[in-house]
Amino acid sequence: MLTKKSKIVLVILIAVALNVSSFSVAYAFPEMFKPESSAFAKDFSAYYIGEWRLFHNPTEIYAGGSQLGDYQILPSPQTFKYAPSFLILFAPFLALSYQNAFTAFDLFQLALIPTLAFCVYKIIKDKNIVLGAITAVIILIEPLPSLPINSDATSFFRALVFSLNIQSFAPSYYNDYVLGNAHVLQVALLVGALYLGLTKKPWLSAVLFAFGTFDPRAALFSLPLLLWYNRQTIIHFITAATTVLLATNLPFFFYHGIGFAFLHAEMNANIISQMYSYDWIPIYAVIALTITEILTLPNRNLTKHADFTQQYETSA
Numbered sequence: 001m002l003t004k005k006s007k008i009v010l011v012i013l014i015a016v017a018l019n020v021s022s023f024s025v026a027y028a029f030p031e032m033f034k035p036e037s038s039a040f041a042k043d044f045s046a047y048y049i050g051e052w053r054l055f056h057n058p059t060e061i062y063a064g065g066s067q068l069g070d071y072q073i074l075p076s077p078q079t080f081k082y083a084p085s086f087l088i089l090f091a092p093f094l095a096l097s098y099q100n101a102f103t104a105f106d107l108f109q110l111a112l113i114p115t116l117a118f119c120v121y122k123i124i125k126d127k128n129i130v131l132g133a134i135t136a137v138i139i140l141i142e143p144l145p146s147l148p149i150n151s152d153a154t155s156f157f158r159a160l161v162f163s164l165n166i167q168s169f170a171p172s173y174y175n176d177y178v179l180g181n182a183h184v185l186q187v188a189l190l191v192g193a194l195y196l197g198l199t200k201k202p203w204l205s206a207v208l209f210a211f212g213t214f215d216p217r218a219a220l221f222s223l224p225l226l227l228w229y230n231r232q233t234i235i236h237f238i239t240a241a242t243t244v245l246l247a248t249n250l251p252f253f254f255y256h257g258i259g260f261a262f263l264h265a266e267m268n269a270n271i272i273s274q275m276y277s278y279d280w281i282p283i284y285a286v287i288a289l290t291i292t293e294i295l296t297l298p299n300r301n302l303t304k305h306a307d308f309t310q311q312y313e314t315s316a
């Protein structure tokens with residue numbers, strides 16, 4: 001007979017296996033080498049060209065399309081839109097050629113999945129088994145409908161029924177791997193920050209959170225739960241997070257105005273229409289963990305009260 005924790009581990013292992021299968025040679029991996037469209041290269045091109053411009057043409061990091069003297073990415077690179085701190089994370093990949101860097105980045109993200117699974121297990125292992133299993137599946141497979149917020153009801157229903165791509169058990173992860181997007185990295189950073197907060201490591205939690213804010217949308221969703229998990233050391237967490245955010249972003253405001261260019265790009269972006277399937281990976285993850293925490297909190301309080309009452313009666 002499997003114990004509660006063994007059942008959770010089994011669900012997580014199956015979810016990880018399905019996630020990894022979406023990257024396999026039969027699914028996402030061969031698609032990485034195919035052109036995305038006749039107009040633009042894949043999403044990864046935005047990171048590579050943004051990093052390249054940091055060293056060669058810093059005033060144009062957030063400019064769209066190809067610029068004079070750019071590293072050649074055909075047919076045209078996507079536009080870099082993340083916070084300047086992402087350029088620090090991505091810097092090592094510039095040592096490789098574009099396609100090799102693309103492959104290395106996806107393999108790096110794939111290697112984060114076991115760590116993500118470990119953090120998920122540590123967070124949910126003592127919670128309700130049904131809620132914990134659902135949360136694990138949402139985080140590690142993300143099978144939920146993932147359309148832009150402003151899609152019509154018909155499109156939403158179609159996605160609800162056919163959200164699982166026949167080429168993948170984890171459609172949002174599949175799209176992330178194929179396009180070389182960075183939201184697998186972001187969900188690993190944010191869930192890792194939550195786990196470290198839960199285990200009373202506010203400084204490390206703050207570091208992961210600060211680097212996980214490169215796309216601010218998911219980071220905002222994670223902040224309430226992060227503050228809750230770090231509530232016993234909240235001053236340390238806030239101080240560390242503020243320090244790291246300033247240290248990794250503020251210098252870019254004084255280097256060719258990169259920080260101001262980022263703010264200008266964000267204020268002029270249509271955030272709602274830019275919500276693609278992989279954008280929902282970290283958002284659904286933190287929402288699922290938050291809901292699970294809220295629903296299991298009353299039961300934990302009752303258990304603590306019962307334990308306290310029993311101890312009091314025994315001592316009396």
